[in-house]
Amino acid sequence: MSVPLTLLGLLEREPSHGYDLKRDYDAYFGRGKPIPFGQVYATLSRLARDGQATAGESEPGAGPDRKRYAITPAGRLAVEAWLMEPVTPEPHLQTVLFAKVVIALMLGRPAADYLDTQRRAHLQRMRELTELKQTGSLVDALLADHGLFHLEADMRWIDTTAARLGPLAQAVQPTSSGRATGGAR
């Protein structure tokens, strides 16, 4: 999550105080981890320094900062470029789970049991997200869907791996020459 560009995107809707931006950021993106006020104001100062936002005059009233910030044309271009740029697909080729399975097989330990345990943990999390989908807002449902589809992909990997444990064990266990084969499919 890019906090500066997300705040800049919120700012593109309309000029806003830091407090308003924090409130909306927490509502849409915080998910139990509210952004600190200090980070909001520090980010707004940097955006102003870089010409992507402008700070209005301080307004009278209580609170740490009563300036109203507005996005600049350069800021709009930055938001546009950010939205257009695809997020780097992350194949997660070296996950902890992958490492656990390989080590378990190398050691002759019950990898299938570990995968079953992982499957239960994944399904429990999927149940929680499904519950969130059914009880939360549409925004909650979209976020839950994102998590669910990723967990579902993990589950497919778990199932495929469970079905291939035999050949995989042969692939990672040392041969008579003392080296792992890596496994031909």
Place this chain on the structure above:
Amino acid sequence: MTSYEAASGVGAAGAVLANGGVIEARDIVRSFGITPALQGASLRARRGEILAVMGPSGSGKSTLLHCLAGILTPDSGEIWFEGERVDSLTETQRSRLRRDRFGFVFQFGQLVPELTAAENVALPLLLNGVRRAQALAEASAWFDRLDLDGLEQRRSGELSGGQAQRVALARGLVAKPEVLFADEPTGSLDTLTGEHVMTLLTAAARAAGTTVILVTHEARVAAYADREVMVRDGRVTCGADDRSPA
């Protein structure tokens, strides 16, 4: 002869299974010719529980569902429902048990094409001897519950896949079954339509206290259940008993 048999196979509920179980498979073995489908499968579902039975294609999960529902008889092992043996009942008794106390939803709704949607939903009631007017009235209440208003007079060919599956769901629940058997109920539907069906299925079952045995290979569908078991190579490999960790 058990009290169940004495009551023509569909008497009042007998002793409750241990640990709150309502239906249980004990060490079920079932083969088709020389091909083994189940090789000692056991599981137990609690009353009102939604239990997902997961596993890859060919693992035996659908065969297990069919044995639990009394559609198939096991080669060995026992099926218990409400404290009574199911596998030792006659075909007539098992047929009556399925009609009176179980409900079914399959992957493809399997609606009767000659009947309207309302008549399809009313079918279990009509088969149980309920008068036509009353059966249709009870069926029509489900159209509102399952977002099917206005579709009562359509035939299956005039329904979308999601609508047909919701009609099938209504048919599975209309007779207030104690156990609903759902075999890949969203298998032929797209993601959003499948989610709609699952949301309605689980809400209706929870409202009625119906136990659901849900066979699926999809984790997203299993996530609607309270608990899951895994079938692999004809055996339930984890979570067979509700005392097992979830």
